[in-house]
Amino acid sequence: MPNIGAVLKQEIARLSRREIRGEVQATKKASAQYRRHIAGLRRQIAALERQMALLSRRVANGAASQDTEAGPKIRFVAKGLRSQRARLGLSADEYARLVGVSPQSIYNWENGHTTPRPAQVAVIAQLRRLGKREARSRLEEVRPKRAQRRRRRSTS
Numbered sequence: 187m188p189n190i191g192a193v194l195k196q197e198i199a200r201l202s203r204r205e206i207r208g209e210v211q212a213t214k215k216a217s218a219q220y221r222r223h224i225a226g227l228r229r230q231i232a233a234l235e236r237q238m239a240l241l242s243r244r245v246a247n248g249a250a251s252q253d254t255e256a257g258p259k260i261r262f263v264a265k266g267l268r269s270q271r272a273r274l275g276l277s278a279d280e281y282a283r284l285v286g287v288s289p290q291s292i293y294n295w296e297n298g299h300t301t302p303r304p305a306q307v308a309v310i311a312q313l314r315r316l317g318k319r320e321a322r323s324r325l326e327e328v329r330p331k332r333a334q335r336r337r338r339r340s341t342s
Contacts, residue, residue: 242262260311264298270314271296274321284321287311 247313270280271292282289285306294300302310316324 192270244317249273251297260307262293262295262301262310267292267310268296270310273318274313274316276321276325280325284325 198272199225271278274281276284278292279289282292285292286309287302287306291300291302313321
């Protein structure tokens, strides 16, 4: 005949294991949910840090780039610059005076050696809307400094 004390002890141990298992199971589920949530928050923080770094680099590049980014994106193609200059009937020197750069810059842009800065691309885009006559009149307004000095000296 089994000892009633031993049987009672076994039954109490069994019931307590069952109760503990139920409590631990709920804790394990909650712990797993918390870990998933924390991992998601870490991914979100990493993405926000990447965005912040990108935005801080844009701010560091200056306000000049903001002005060009505000409007539609303007593409620069070297062949297009050459054809635009030919359409207006301007030499590289004359076109350079309209854009506000050196003739060597125009040469380098047309041959694809370099590309203009965003502010210069904006000026080139404005020149696309001009016709030959309007380009010539603007060219007269933007005389080279030497010619202006000569005219001042001759009138004095």
